[in-house]
Amino acid sequence: MIRNNRDIAPGNPYRRPKPTRHEIIHAEKFYLANEKGSYDAHPIPVYLKLCKEYLWVSETLSIPIPSITEWRLTKKGGCITFLDTIAGEELAFNFTKIGFLRFNRRRVEKFLDILAQHARECKQEQALTPNNETQEFRIIQCEKCGASPVHAITLNTYSSVGLAPIAFSSKLVPTRHVLCPDHISGETIRACLRTAAMGYWGLPGCIAAPCYVIQNLWALKKSGLADGQTVAICVLSSIVLPLAIIASVVVILINL
Numbered sequence: 001m002i003r004n005n006r007d008i009a010p011g012n013p014y015r016r017p018k019p020t021r022h023e024i025i026h027a028e029k030f031y032l033a034n035e036k037g038s039y040d041a042h043p044i045p046v047y048l049k050l051c052k053e054y055l056w057v058s059e060t061l062s063i064p065i066p067s068i069t070e071w072r073l074t075k076k077g078g079c080i081t082f083l084d085t086i087a088g089e090e091l092a093f094n095f096t097k098i099g100f101l102r103f104n105r106r107r108v109e110k111f112l113d114i115l116a117q118h119a120r121e122c123k124q125e126q127a128l129t130p131n132n133e134t135q136e137f138r139i140i141q142c143e144k145c146g147a148s149p150v151h152a153i154t155l156n157t158y159s160s161v162g163l164a165p166i167a168f169s170s171k172l173v174p175t176r177h178v179l180c181p182d183h184i185s186g187e188t189i190r191a192c193l194r195t196a197a198m199g200y201w202g203l204p205g206c207i208a209a210p211c212y213v214i215q216n217l218w219a220l221k222k223s224g225l226a227d228g229q230t231v232a233i234c235v236l237s238s239i240v241l242p243l244a245i246i247a248s249v250v251v252i253l254i255n256l
């Protein structure tokens with residue numbers, strides 16, 4: 001961590017000086033939002049300032065770029081999740097943009113895109129220079145290989161046996177994974193294959209299972225690491241193939 005005399009709380013990476021005009025990559029006025037993404041009765045403006053090392057929110061909160069684990073659009077705003085190594089927990093920062101009396105999705109989307117791009121560049125830089133000053137934030141490691149930087153992703157495994165009214169006929173297990181770019185595709189494929197193997201037996205299994213496969217792919221897309229090959233493998237093996245088998249069985253049974 002580069003320390004200088006502008007640091008307002010030396011040693012605390014979550015309280016950094018307000019960046020100067022020259023340091024800012026992108027800045028925009030938003031409003032603090034609650035978990036649901038909407039602002040309370042009196043909207044509190046925040047001027048988010050993205051600079052090279054951190055996202056400056058206020059005098060009391062700066063989010064170091066390497067500590068950001070997830071960024072996403074919510075129903076009415078944006079949500080940035082980051083690991084507070086001091087509190088030892090993942091925290092979420094919600095914000096929204098009010099346009100002409102309504103949520104301005106486009107501006108939030110644009111801001112998150114710029115943030116995502118910058119965070120990815122920072123992570124690539126880190127991977128190339130492992131001993132740089134931001135290393136102290138690399139607390140979370142890939143659960144498969146211990147590498148960092150990592151992406152947090154929730155993957156569903158769905159299993160179903162029998163028909164809907166039968167108790168315990170279906171089971172959904174969403175798992176929060178922390179994975180490096182090398183392992184995120186493999187784990188997504190594995191979750192989809194498990195769903196393909198166990199999720200299509202009966203009803204509503206054969207309707208619900210494809211939805212959970214799509215949810216997994218959506219989560220992968222949100223991590224910014226979705227590639228055509230992984231998506232194709234998951235769609236073919238976990239949606240197209242099982243549905244084709246079910247259709248064939250139905251056709252055979254009808255013709256018997």
Ligand SMILES: [Zn+2]
Nearest residue numbers: 142145180183
């Ligand atoms: Zn890994």
